[in-house]
Amino acid sequence: MLLNVNPLNNLLEKAYIPSSKPETQRAILAATLAQGKSVVRNDLRCLETTTMKEACRAIGAVITEQDGYLEIEGVGRNLRSNKRVIDALGSGLVFRVFSAITSFSNTPEIITGDKILRGRVMAPLFDALDQLGAKVSHIAEQGQAPVVNWGGGFEGGRCVIPGNVSSQFITAIMFAAPLAAKPTEIEIVGEILSISYIKQTIQALEIAGIQVECSDNFSVITVYPGEYQPAEYAISGDYTSSSYVIGAAALYPGKTILQNMSLVSLQGEKAILDVVEKLGIEISFDEQLQELTLINNQGTLSGEFEFDASDYPNIVPTLAAIGAYVEGTFRVIGGSITRLHKSPRIKAMVSELQKMGVDIQPLFKDGVYDGFEIHGKAQYEGGLELSSWGDHRIFMSLFIASLRCKTANQLEGYADVICSFPDFFTEFERLGAKFTETNGQGEVKKEA
Template sequence: MRMLLKVDPIDSFSGTFRVPSSKPETQRAILVGTLAEGTSRVYNDLRCDETETMKAACRALGAEITEHEGFLEIKGIGGTLPDIRRVVQSRGSGLVFRIVTALASALPSPTVVTGDATLRKRVMAPLLDALRELGADIESIADEGKAPIVNWGGGLKGGTCRLPGDISSQFITAILFAAPLAEGPVEIEVTGEVYSQSYIRQTLASLTDAGIKLAVSEDMRHYHVEPSHYQTQDVTIHEDYTSASYLLAAAALFPGRTVLTNVYGDSLQGEFAIVPILEKLGVSVTFDEDTLSMIVDNPEGSLCGDFEVDVMDCPNIVPTLAALGAYVQGSLKVTGGRLTRFHKASRIEAMAAELTRAGVDIEVLYADGVCDGFLVRGAQTYPGGVTLSSWGDHRIFMSLFVAGLRMQSANRFSGFEDVKLSFPSFMEEFTKAGARTTAVEEEDAPAGAVA
């Protein structure tokens, strides 16, 4: 019997909450530590299911990773890649699958890389084709162009590969991490628009700090990587702005003052865009460097006006913006989100379908025949009392959870267990604000409710 989470509405949202550390920064730091020779330390790391999956994969590659209070200690494998001959489990992490698949090309022996049912549906063909252009010997075990794969190893030769820029930045990140291990220089040519450039910048910063010799064109369509050795480094992980967006959205829906801690204030993350977006909506956001905190003042608790946001470089906050838009008295138009159709769920369509069920006036927008954004005309509140589906995507659940807090009666949600993927303390943080939740069996849902 499937369990749903019943969530009662709240009257206010204020207090002090802790923002989780960055998942992408943690994952990249673990990778760099794994590929370096010597010992690296990663301070203020995020510990969630998807970083655990990255650690498990890196241990399979030969790294020794020890967890301490407040930091990780990583003894890397250096330039000598082990003969592992094993299956590496990526579970639901697209980043882990894609990077390990690329790194396995440089291993001396065969490696199978697999994942769960959600991952096996995701697009992988462009990455596999690009790795083959660089000399990799890869086969899909089941459906062509998808996980699981067997990488027969034998080393990357180098050369030039081509990738589309409008499916996943993780393809570029994966090859950038593997390229220094190739026998010769690697050139990456990206076709079309390059979406989610902020994630590529995070990768480039990690590689540059680790001593990798690389160059990138101004338009981020051309990359050159020389064979080079990863160097050890100690890094401190900053806040995760995708996770922060749920707390910030809740703060924008109710009058009051909210303080978010574990906030350094400077970030390469594209999802930092949530801060200026809130400011345009009339919410005051200030940073306190001494206390590593963000102060959010929202005296009115009312979002009014007509706004337009391009999310080409911040796709992970698309569901959050849909939740916010439901309460903008006026309109919120979001464009540039076509890449989200390749995520765990087609996030624009998912949020539009579920918010429509709750009575929100939201319209999916298309560009060139592709789902690209939405237009939402909000209201002060909604009746609530509906059952909403996460579509198997934890970011859909967290965004719908926030939207439901200002409705008139309790809603029920599927997929609440999946917050452990990136924001394990999600329920704990919202409980501080007075949110009351109860796990109920699906059969107890009201007649006619659909999940």
Template sequence: MRLQVSPTQKLAGQAVIPSSKPETQRAILTATLARGVSYVRNDLRCTETTAMKNACRAVGAVIEENDGYLKITGVGRDLRPGQRVIDALGSGLVFRVFTALSCFAASPAIITGDRILRGRVMAPLFNALRDLGARIHCIGDEGHAPVVNWGGGLNGGRCVLPGNVSSQFITAIMFSAPLASTPTEIVIEGEILSISYIRQTIEAMVRAGIRVEHSDDFSTVTVHPGEYQPIDYRAGGDYTSSSYLVAAAAIFRGTTVLGNLNSQSLQGERAIIDVVQALGVKVSFDDSRNTLTLVNDQDELRGDYEFDASDYPNIVPTLAAIGAFVKGRFRVVGGSITRLHKSPRIKAMVSELGKMGVNIKPLFKDDVYDGFEIHGESHYAGGVSLSSWGDHRIFMSLFVASLRCRQPNLLEGYADVHCSFPDFFEQFEKLGIQFKEVGAPLAAELQPAQQPALLTA
């Protein structure tokens, strides 16, 4: 079944941004590694945070889900994988972190994930962990999930990781390093991408009482042995999720108010605000109310722009959706790391926007997709079928791009929004956007009451 997305002429109203996925996941993890009771407030509840909670439960944490907050009784160093199998589903962060943490488990554990995750690059993490003393064996293809970790701890010491493959490798070793008996030095080689995620990991660990040091350029990170302390943490809004609503506000005239957003954030994807400001959208925060107001008084976007997305790669697909409607030259570079995400995201957006008639060409660096250049138009004919490439962020970006077509587009992959933005459709409905499911026996319209059953399928 696919989703038929109806074009619109305007966009205005109020919507609410979901809470941050990386902040929620890191808070759940630090609470699990602390001995005692922690609270995580304003948490995001989606497929990937559920995967983190279930993984933490698998090693002994008790997690109570209450209205608006989690109460977590952590296990400290006493990691006991009673289920023996930890399923990360599609979460790369969960798989990578628990591959590292299970070095300290009381018994061997198998860490696995879904089909897409089993195809993602993991070898640099495995090699670094082995350098620290880990006993990890790949069950299937070497360098990929699933793995069995035989335990025995980590020695601490020095390991080396590439900086241009995944910041999650660094995060995984950082979270496990305090359990070692000696300091762990992580040397990060080459170009370092997604530094904002390393900063978020450091912030979460320091908040829980762990001593972390790093060089100014993040080429070395040193984590000292320590005991995680209980936390009382409130997650902020998710700027990657906000980017789809912010992008829609940028390509239509009107005033849009977004709740659950604060100007103070370590998230690199906060750069979406700088992007739309550069395009002429007026932006104002009210941090006392956690709201963002966007005012767009332009009928179309014009100009020549270039953005380096090396520290905010998750919004690269969103930037492509915006750029499709900029009359001029719209260039994005620094997105090479996205080829290793759930899909090769630049290739996917070039392909799918090309089906819409967008003049978009890929940009390469060292023979890999690094960005794109778009010469956009104010509208497109539409009436085409688009693929999400199995990636929720591709789907949500194409959903936004479809809003300014003359004829409805058909999109597949709509159920995947539950990975990070469960009420995506509800929030767009608040702004007057219409869509319906097609391919069902009755081609039933997506009514709010139907959405939970539909989106969890």
């Protein structure tokens, strides 16, 4: 099934932004590893946070969903399996963290995932766990999911992880490390990308009472043995999800208000605000009301711009969608890590936007996709069928890029928004977007 995304003439005023996925997932993990009851307020409920909750329940956590918050009765060090198979589905974070923390299970655990996840790079995490003394076996392909963690724990010590593949490897070791008998030193070698996610992990651990030391450049992180303490976590709005609404607001004159937003955030993707400010969008916050207001007094976007996305890779596809409409030059670099996400995201956006007629060329670093350069224009013809490449963030970015085409584009992969932004279509309907579900042969199945 495909989604016809019709041209949008103007953007209406208000949208509600979902809560942060990475903050919610980390809070659920920390609460699970504490002995006693924790509360996670303003949590995000989507496929990937549900997957995290189910994985935590599989090791004994009792998680109760209340209106606006979670109550979590954690297991502390007593990881008691009741399933023996933990299915991470498409969540890289769930797979990676549980591959590490099940080192401290009393019984063997199988950790698996869907077809896309089973093809993703995991070897650096397994190498680090091996250096620490964990016992992990590969069921199919060496260095990939699924695996068996035989449990029995590891003492601590030193491991080495590359900094330019996935910060989730580092997060996984950090969450497991407090359960070890000795301090765990993580040496991060090479270029370190996505530092904001490491900062979010440190924050979650420290709220739970875990001692963490970090060098100024994040090349060495030491996590000390300790007991996770029950705590209360307050989750803020998700800046990656907000980027789609902010991107649309940058394309249309007028005022747009985003609810559930806070300026106080460690999320690197908060840089979307810097990007659109440089494009000429006015921004103001009401922290008490948790509202972000964007005022766009421009009919068109133009200028010469370059952005380094090395600490905000999740909005690289959104930046491509915005850049398609910037007359001048719009360059993004530092996105090499996105080649290892759910899809090779730069390659995907370059390919699909070129179909639209966008003058976009990939930029390479050390032989891999690192960014792109766009010479945009105010509008495109549209009337094309575009692919999401099996990636919810590619779909949502192409949705934004399609809004200013002259005729509707057809996009596949729309069901995947449940991974991170379940109310995506509801919020864009509120903003005035129109779209129809079709069978790809012109027959309308559902209209919004």
